[in-house]
Amino acid sequence: MLLRLMTSSGVLPDTVTYSTLLHGYCHAGKVFEANNVLREMMRNDCSPNNYTCNILLYSLWKEGRISEAEELLQKMNERGYVIDTVTCNIVIDGLCNNGQLDKAIEIVSGMWTHGSAALGNLGNSYISLVDDSDSRKKCMPDLISYSTIISGLCKAGRVDEAKKKFIEMTGKNLHPDSAIYDAFIHSFCKEGKISSAFRVLKDMEKKGCNKTLQTYNSLIMGLGSKNQIFEIYGLMDEMRERGVSPDVSIYNNVLSSLCEGGRVKDAPSVLDEMLQKGIAPNISSFSILIKAFCKACDFSAVDEIFEIALNVSGHKEALYSLTFNELLVGGEVVKAKELFETALDRSFDVGNFLYKDLIDHLCKDEKLDDASGILHKLIDKGHRIDPASFMPVIDGLGKRGNKHEADELAEKMMEMASEGKVKNKVHRNVRSSIQGKKNKDGESEWQTILHRDDGSGIALKALKRVQRGLDQGSISSLEPQKDDFLDYWEGSH
Incomplete structure (x- = not known):
């Protein structure tokens, strides 16, 4: 908006203006908009500078567009842009993030003797970069170079190699910062x-590096794995004394430590502290608490936490699905049913809900009408349904003597099978919504269930009766239906 205001006021944007906007779009992952800025920049005769090229290079590596990143680097070299330490660090980071850690290490080592020409080690496409005569391309590894490598090695579990790089770095008179120490601390805590x-940590403080949020987070995670709750509280007190505000990740680690350490009753006080300090819990926070209280069979606490979660996070599908699933596992079938019906009314995708288990539970509890109601509601709302969900309901209806209803439901199942689709949510891919899911033999799941022998005898008999009717052409509802939606897209009238 500000850029449009500039141009309409006769103030022409320059390379710095465009590069700043480009950086913003790339940082936000909006590559399409970034490309538009770049095109406008070129149309207005603003040549990209080294900063612009580095932004684009970083964005391409981040997006995993490696071949394009390599091509850009080649063009930068050919057109005389300075390939500096920042450029090299972008390549090193990109290689580490794309699983080429050893190549990144090789480049860092080569930079000490060849500068940016070490990038020539990437392959033939970079052969022109190997030019020791051009002093502009001389650049040495810096703290970021080593921080990237050490972090990559620690994440890969190659801590001994990371230690060697740490010694090499200090031998080159590069002093480690908190980020490098944090990489080691996190790795050790993760390994217990x-x-x-x-x-x-002791060496970190001795060298004058302050603890960061990442430091505390790693230590709390590590202490939690050893059930050292007292020490965790000590770290939290230390943070308060030093004026370091815990973030949601730290609180989630504290919640996990308490819940896994058998101190579930203490967890709500941590949630209360978060809310009082204005730190909004996320879905992970509530997931930790809901799972813990369901496991402890304290379902009144689950209700309270769920209500708090709705107020804080809103009516999120993930919140409903995790609570529903945990209630169902905990045997709270009635509550789970009520929650699932609310989720259906809100038109949530039911892919992460264990609704088949709900139907099974209701049938076993002799609540066949409830189970049938759930199944019909799923059908009416156009959800793609697990075929096995039909079986206990058809079986229950058959045992109760409701042969007609059982046949109707079996017919509906066959109808959906013959159509190979159900009406689905608009936002889903059209192609996947009109094709039945196939098993490994290329047969739809709906048809597979007719040929198996592990189902209920009554349900299978009902399905086979319907199948015979289909074979004899006596069920008119199974005739192929004209699909106006597809015809529309194909241009027919």
């Missing part, structure tokens, strides 16, 4: 080597 993590 808490004493090693605290030894690194």
Whole structure:
């Protein structure tokens, strides 16, 4: 908006203006908009500078568009742009994130003797970069280069190699910062080597590097894995004394530690502290609590937390599905049914809901009408349904003597099978919504259920009666229907 205001006021944007906007779009992952800015920049005769090219290079690596990133780097070299340490670090980071850690290490080592020409080691496409005579391309590894490599090695579990790079870095008179220490601390905590993590912490503080949120988060995670709750509270107190505000990740780690350490009753006080400090819990926060209280069979607490979650996060599909599934696993079938019906009324996608288990439970509890109501509601709302969901209901109706209803439901199942589709949510891919899901033999799941022998005898008999009717052409509802929606897209009238 500001750029449009500039141009309408006669103030011409320059390379810095466009590069800044380009950086914003790339950082937000909006590549299409970034390309539009670049085109406008070129139309207005604003040549990209080194900063612009580095932004684009970073964005391409981040998007995984490696061949395009390589092509851009080649063009930068050919057109005389300075390939500096920032450029090299972007390539090193891109290689690490794309699983080419050893190549990244090779480049860092080569930079000490060849500068940016070390990028020539990437392959023939970079052969022109190997030019030691051009002093502009001389650049040395810096703290970011080593931080990227050490972090990559730690994430890959290659901590011994990371230690060697740490020693190499300090030998080159590069002093580690908190980010590098955090990489080691996180790795040790993840492996459960808490004493090693605290030894690194001691060296970190000795070298004048302050603890960061990442430091505290890693330590709390590590202590939680050892059920050292008292020490976790000590770290939280230390954070308060130092004026370091915990974020939602730290609180989630504390919640996990309490719940997994058998101190579920203490968890709500942590949630209360988050809310009082204005730190909004996320779905993960509520997931930890709901799972823990369901496991403890404290379903009144689950109700309270769910209500808080709705007020904080809104009516999110993920919140409904996780609560429904946990209630069902905990045996709270009635509550789970009520929650699922609310989810259906809100038109949520039911892919993550264990609705088949709900139908099974209702049938086993002799609540066949409820189970049938759920199934029909799923059909009416056009959801793609697990074929096995039909079986207990058809079986229950047959045992109750409701042969006509059982046949009608079996007919509906066959109808959906013959159409190969159900009406689905508009936002889903059209092609997938009109084709039945296939098994490994290329047969639809609906048809597979007719040929198996592990189902209920009554249900299978009902289905086979309907199938015989289909074979004899006596069920008119199974005739192929004209699909106006598809015809519309194909241009017919």
